[in-house]
Amino acid sequence: MANSGNGGVFDLGELRNLIDELGSVSGEEREAMLAEMAGGDEPCDCDDCDGEVLSFPPVELAPSAELAGAVPAVPLVRDARRLAAWTGVRPVTPEGLLPPDDALRAAAELGLTAGRLRLVWIVAVNGGLIRVTGAGAAPGPGLPADLMEFWDGVVMDVLDRIDEGLTGSAVADEHLTEMLATIYATTDGITYAALVEGMLQAHEIGCEARAAEMRRLREVLPAELRAALDLLCYCGLFERAGDGVRLTPLGVWAVRQDLLREGHDAPLMSEVAGFADLSAAELVEAMLSGEAPSSAPALWVERRVPEDAARELIKVAASGTAGQRGVIGTILEEMGPEAEPAMREALAEPAMWRHAAVWLGVRDLPAPALSEDDGTWLAVDTLATLLHVPDAEEAMGEFEALEGGEELLRLVEEIGRSGHPDAIAVLQLLGAHHPDAVIAKAARKAAMKARSV
Known part of the structure; x- marks a missing residue:
């Protein structure tokens, strides 16, 4: 599922059908349901995209x-x-x-x-x-x-050997790219025990390994991984760090080059440091305009008390546009329970209380139950982010749930009754740009009906 790229809080998915169930399921089930709707950690499965664009923490390179x-x-x-x-x-x-x-x-x-x-x-x-x-x-x-161009070629030669058994460990070769990206994102490196466990989990989930294979791997992978790490240290990518490993300065440089080639967001600290000093409103506008990389909010939050940061963001969202709420919702989703007091205050904000309720519910914190009508309102709020991007027609194609069908037709009928201030504008957008003629016609008809009420 592709992300919208315009800061939408939730992709539509099954939001309208599932939202009213949040009050009756366990916290673990709520989290799974909403994670599926948000789609932020899922790889893209569309025909036009090779995979999800990932955002990595900013790094400082050696001179x-x-x-x-x-x-x-x-x-x-x-x-x-x-x-x-x-x-x-x-x-x-x-x-x-x-x-x-x-x-x-x-x-x-x-x-x-x-x-x-x-x-x-x-x-x-x-x-x-x-x-x-x-x-x-x-x-x-x-x-x-x-020498740096030469070094880049050396690393590409190394990584190109994965398919023919670079490290001697099939599991390490299978997940080497993930391992490099994971360690790149952890400045202080990773312990050997955590790396083994992470590789086992990645293999079990990603390769659907069965119990017998996992039992065998738990026995052999630790030794295999030590040998693989020895090779990667020999290649100049890793160095030992206490009871674990980390990327060398040359390794950080090389992995970043590879991430950039793959189209991921891997900024330098110097590129994002200035965004940490912006106000919440300034940061959001920089995100909406595309001036700020998607990794900038993490640094912005890191420089603040989480509760205060959340409160500042909510203040902007409460009186802002759907586009601003989309960006802010994305930032808030990265914040943990320490932001709970501010999110409870958001329950009093007409434009934010439903988002706040979902935020609390995902974290298994007491939250108001949401009705199906509330789900429709959230769906409209998500679609309304398209009103604030330069190419709405292109962005519309990134919303998986906007594929034609009976479900979308029912949603179109309900949008005009949602009470959302952007409902008519969303219907007009669908009517003008949706590629399915049946959906577009239904949206235009619903917009006319809503305007006459």
Whole structure:
């Protein structure tokens, strides 16, 4: 399910049908229901999108000169240079590799395993340290002037080996990208025990592993993961930190490059620090305009007392537009029970009490029950965020629940009776831009009826 990208508090989903059940189910069930509706942590399953755009905490990179100076000291890079010197000028196989006898000698003389020798050879050739032509192998010019571009290529060579068994652990290879992203998001690194448990959970859920396989993995994965981490330390991505691991400065730089290539939000601290000093209203406007990255609110909240931050946001939302409420709702969803006093105060705000009730219910805190009419109001409030984005027609396509069908037709009929101040505008929007002619016609008819009341 795609996120709207315009700050909507809830994607519609089954909101209208489920909202009135919140008063009768357990807190755990409420959380699951609302998580499904919000859709914020679900990967995109649309045909036009490869996956969800993730937002990562801002990072501080080491100085450029320091990073570049560290590249030659990476064990993998050092061994690639050693292999280039050892190889000199000699013939290669039709596949462009060292002949078997030479490979055995190189591994023995350089102290490399066969698996590492292959990786070192690939890095040396792709990095220009060894030139391979039809005539054989010959020395390249050495390390290039742009060491960071070279380093980026080294990391891409490493990660490209995942499909052929990079680490020796099928589970570690399967979830390596997730592991790198997770550790990137934790500045202080992660303990070894937590990493093992996280990998097991990722495999059980993501790969639907059965009980027997999970029992086996609990026995073998700790040792496999230690070996995998040894390799990643050798490659310059990780370093040991107490009883765990963390990314090296070069690792932080490289993972960020990869995240940016994938289209994720991975800002530098310098890019978002200024947003932490804005008022709530200024932050929201910066989010709506696209000026502020989606990671800016986390830093803004971090610099404030949570209850005070929530209260400041609610004040803006209570008198703001649906677009502002959408952005604010997204920020509030990231806040924990420490913001409860402010959210209880929001129950007195006409435009916010339903959102506050859902916020409280998700956290298994006492909350007012919401009726089906309240669900419709929330659905309209979510759709009304489209009134505040530059290309409403394009954004409309990102709301999964706006696919044509009887459910949407019923919702269209109810929007005009919702009492929401943006109800007619939402119906007009649907009437003008919804691709299903039946839905568009029903929306125009409902808008005319609502205007005549």
